[in-house]
Amino acid sequence: MDLDTVRTFVAAADAGQFQEAAAELAITQQAVSKRVAALERELGVRLFTRTPRGAALSIDGQAFLPHARDLLRVAERAVASVRTGSRPLRVDVIASRGAASGLMRAFHQAHPGIELGVVMLHDIEAAVAAIRSGTIDASFRAVTAPGRPLPEDIASVRVLDEPLQLLTGPAHALASARSVTPAQLAGHRIWMPGLDPGTEWAAYYDDLVAEFGLAIEATGPNFGSDALLDTIADTPALATFMGGHTRLVWPAGHGLRRIPVTDPTPVYPHSLLWHRDNPHPGLATLRDHLAAASDGHGAAGTWVPGWAKRR
Template sequence: MDLASLEAFLAIADSGSFSGAGARLHLTQPAVSKRIAALEAQLGRRLFDRIGREVALTEAGHALLPRARRILSELDDTRRALDNLDARIDGRLSLATSHHIGLHRLPPLLRVFSRAHPGAALDLRFVDSEQAWAQVLHGQAELALTTLGPAAAPLRTVPVWDDPLEFVVAPDHPLAARGEVGLDELARHPAVLPDADTFTHRIVAGHFAAAGLAPTLRMTTNAMETLKMLASVGLAWTVLPHTMLDAQTTVLRVPGLRLARQLGHVTHAGRTLSNAARAFLAVLDGATG
């Protein structure tokens, strides 16, 4: 099978459209269509159903998907292993990171890395932490900087930053004048939190559940900046990292409770790290050591 056609197949499956695949591969939509037509002709199977602008995998497409990921992942791993025979750091580093880390932790690291290794090509993806883990698992990203959750093979996690969290409200929120509140009081007021399947939500919900309570959710969003805005206008209370605290919000102390999450990097234990990835981890170690 032609590897370029397999890359186009995966790009369509991941993006959900031929145009999205073209943007990802820097190809025109007709060029992507031509690759898929060639692959379908070679396999003798239709891989996508096209209904208007909607694109869906056929049964044959679903069967090919994990195998295509495995083939291209093995190829990437082989390329990295061969590139590592040369000590130069000028390959591509695919790095997935959460928006919060990208804004509040990553900039100084990127500055040092890009100045030390100008020949390295950085493929930077801003996604939710859980999506970043999935990209490393499936070989779409070599390295991820995210909120850390329970690790499971073959993923390997290394804590880098302890990220304390605080309950916050708007300065004119009814709870703001109290300063110190209990979880039962918080449960009686609306909250805005990250989605239920995120590591941060599980941390918060776990403390409420341990007390036999549950937050009263008004809405959820995974963008920390949006959570801060919603809390700052008095819509609800939320939980924010220390790095985001300012005069727009008031911190609420909950006696006997300390919220924190671990931030760090995620790699695949069964795949070879490129020289560029090793160099980035060295920068990370130097900045936090």
């Protein structure tokens, strides 16, 4: 059903005259008559009866009027839901406990007036497709991994270098260390279930292994962070990597240790991705906020894969 004809019908019903409806809609009286006639043909009923003073609703017109108003209200809400500046800024943070989630919490605290919609997408292809389709406005990713360039219409900026830490149980051989170097980790078993081939984080750890001669095991099902923490706490031979900004909570009895990795410090390069033509004002505010909060990247004494250095 054409909304212009419905809008014209409501205007004519409210005015009681086609001429006044025409003036309100900034169209001719003839256009009003044609639209009403088209709507009557579509519905198969007469909506108005002519009177000396103009036009009065027929019985069918009176029955249709409240539904016509509902149609227009629904259309207005539909447009408002996607109108720039009136809908939430939708951002993919990958996981609820990661660094990107922390960045968005800080943004929300600094800009509480910007309504947010936070989603979690697994892989970069899904995130880029969602950005291009308008399903989301931005995504936090590690980008430009080998063989995976971004489409020309997707922009990115590096916003955070997150230092890696070693997580061990209390009985691990390195549990008492104040810091460890990548060289000291050679020969130790590092367990990281969930390193799915093809993901940007798998590409990152593949390069880390190759650079420092480490052994990372991704065997076994990924039951989530709680199961990982339980296993690390109970298994002296295992350790894992975690981001320094990752927020995890475990029982006090686990006795887990978060140990900085230094000389060099491997950092995970988080970037913000968005569509170059996205006009949402909240997106510009988010980029400005992240730029102001950033400590920069490429600091001395840090390591990132070669593909990250190009950002």
